[in-house]
Amino acid sequence: MKYCSHLLAVFLMLLFMTSASAKIESLEFAxxxxxxxxxxxxxxxxxxxxxxxxxxxSNAELAQDLRHQVYEMLNKGSSRKEIVDYMVARYxxxxxxKPPVKSTTYLLWFGPLVLLVxxxxxxxxxxxxQKKDTAEVSQQAQEKAHHLLDD
Amino acid sequence: MARFLVPLGFIVLVVFLGIGLTLDPKEIPSPFINKPAPAFSLPSLQNAEIKIQPEDYKGQVWLLNVWATWCVACRAEHQMLVEISRQNVVPIIGLNYKDESALAIRWLQQLGNPYKTVAVDADGRVAIDYGVYGAPETFIIDKKGIIRYKHIGPITPQAWQQKILPLVQQLNGEAG
Incomplete structure (x- = not known):
């Protein structure tokens, strides 16, 4: 029982830890x-x-910078598409x-379908x-049966 | 038929895995190849009043090397850069990425300075414009200011001999 309550305490601690780290970047949206x-x-x-x-x-520094970039562009009134285009132009x-459907990604998009077919x-x-095999076997068996019956 | 298909499927798998093993997932193809180098205007590391711009190097082939003192691989690369600068075949412009200028200056004093000049990109904005996602990265820019190649990771002697130097020589031969 005591063990249980310790476990619960650790669990609660972990819970608060994650919520605390998620709040490090508090952004205000219009x-x-x-x-x-x-x-x-x-x-x-x-x-x-x-x-x-x-x-x-991600907590990588570049990811933080890019999040910041996304936030700033949204604040300046950029549309979702503009932001995605901005990132694609650079990276x-x-x-x-979710990659776009184009000639270099056909294999990626349609490969699984081809595999399924x-x-x-x-x-x-x-x-x-298998069906043919069983048919052949039964025919042989029939002949054998006829043979036996004839004798 | 099944006798046929199973080994065939196996061979296809082996081929795909083989191709996969020879690729480096860290090397993301740059969308900048054959596109103009994005413009910037950044202060020089040595003298903040001097502004460095890519236009300053129009008419010559040059390397833009992204580095920082916190970047371990940059330290590994540095000796090679010094070596390249001694050969005097192509100017190297540094882009000091999200670094402390005092540390960067000390680094160059201690390890040697291969750069013709170093631009300070303190907040990393210019690096984002160049699609930099790690350091070191090196762009080869031609006489017209077009990015022709991007080398990801430290420049090794092999990369220099086999890829970068031949390309620099080829680009030097092109009309400006």
Missing amino acids: NPQMEKDYLQLVQELRCLVCQNQNLAD GDFVMY LAIIVVFMFMRK
């Missing part, structure tokens, strides 16, 4: 739409230093977690072969 745009943008833009994190998750498509074809071929 309106809720701007806040929504900001949160969405920092979710969608990749941190280039840490690669598998987005701007929102390339890689900065977007291939898999379905293989499964069909496999099934047809």
